[in-house]
Amino acid sequence: MTDEPRMSDEPRRPPLPWLLAELKEATLAELHARLAEQGFREIREGHGCVFRFIDAEGCRLTDLAERAGYTKQAVGEVVVDLEGLGYVERVADPLDKRAKIIRLTARGRQAQQVARRTFDDIERELAERVGEERLATVREVLEELVVLEAAPALPA
Amino acid sequence: MTDEPRMSDEPRRPPLPWLLAELKEATLAELHARLAEQGFREIREGHGCVFRFIDAEGCRLTDLAERAGYTKQAVGEVVVDLEGLGYVERVADPLDKRAKIIRLTARGRQAQQVARRTFDDIERELAERVGEERLATVREVLEELVVLEAAPALPA
């Protein structure tokens, strides 16, 4: 193993979190640029927690918040915003008068579909640039590490 | 090549930007946790643009801002903050009365050193978990993509 302790005159390599953040920013910027091109100019990064986690028949704010790992207030604001933009609608839950069912509108579903396709497109293009296998390794490693990180305590 | 267009009933894989963001958050949280353990509790993520880019003899705000890719105002606020915390000091530039030289204090250098070591520690631990080669691939691919992304136009 080449285990040189790093000479102090050689340039430091970029911190891993910075690399991760940069690529995240780049890919996300690309996503939103392409969404904008296709008519979804008002969609911002923060809206993702709804588009990503909402289910097809709709669900409650509490569910979205839990899946996204955010507070209900945070997601609530996003939902209000998306409702104003016409991507989402809220209807009273017939089974629970406290709750409201949040559902994608037709336009919302369209946006979701375009976003998903675009994510795949972007990832495919990255694979073309660095090699399919290598990018596959990146995804695998990330998934492993993120899942591990997300399981801090074993269920009793 | 296994090129199945993804059955609509199989669960969607997590978006790449999300994986990147998650691992970034996890590693950065780990960094700050370890910094806190070692007495650098006040250091926050936003301070990184100074610790990362300042040079040993100190430099000007403008330099920091350019290296970090932020505005002078943004970095200026960080510098004020770090000065208040005793990690940085500002001295008048003898060669230019407009400018001030920003330098790490002894404590600042100590923090920088600990942070750098900790970045390396964390990365080494990740490598132990997923395999040295695989993590090396991750870093290589990230560096390639980030560098490519950062060079949008060829210099004339």
Place this chain on the structure above:
DNA sequence: CCATATCGTAAGGTCCCCTTACAAGGTCTC
């Protein structure tokens, strides 16, 4: 000497997320 560029700062705004607090509606127990 004067136009112009650069150094840092001031003031205010945006985005994305959090905490604390609460009213309205469910649920469970006796």
Place this chain on the structure above:
DNA sequence: GAGACCTTGTAAGGGGACCTTACGATATGG
């Protein structure tokens, strides 16, 4: 059923990390 107790969503406020616009003070180059 009548409380006690949990949920559901909202209101109000705050913080961190950035940005834009604008400026006063110094440097630089005709």
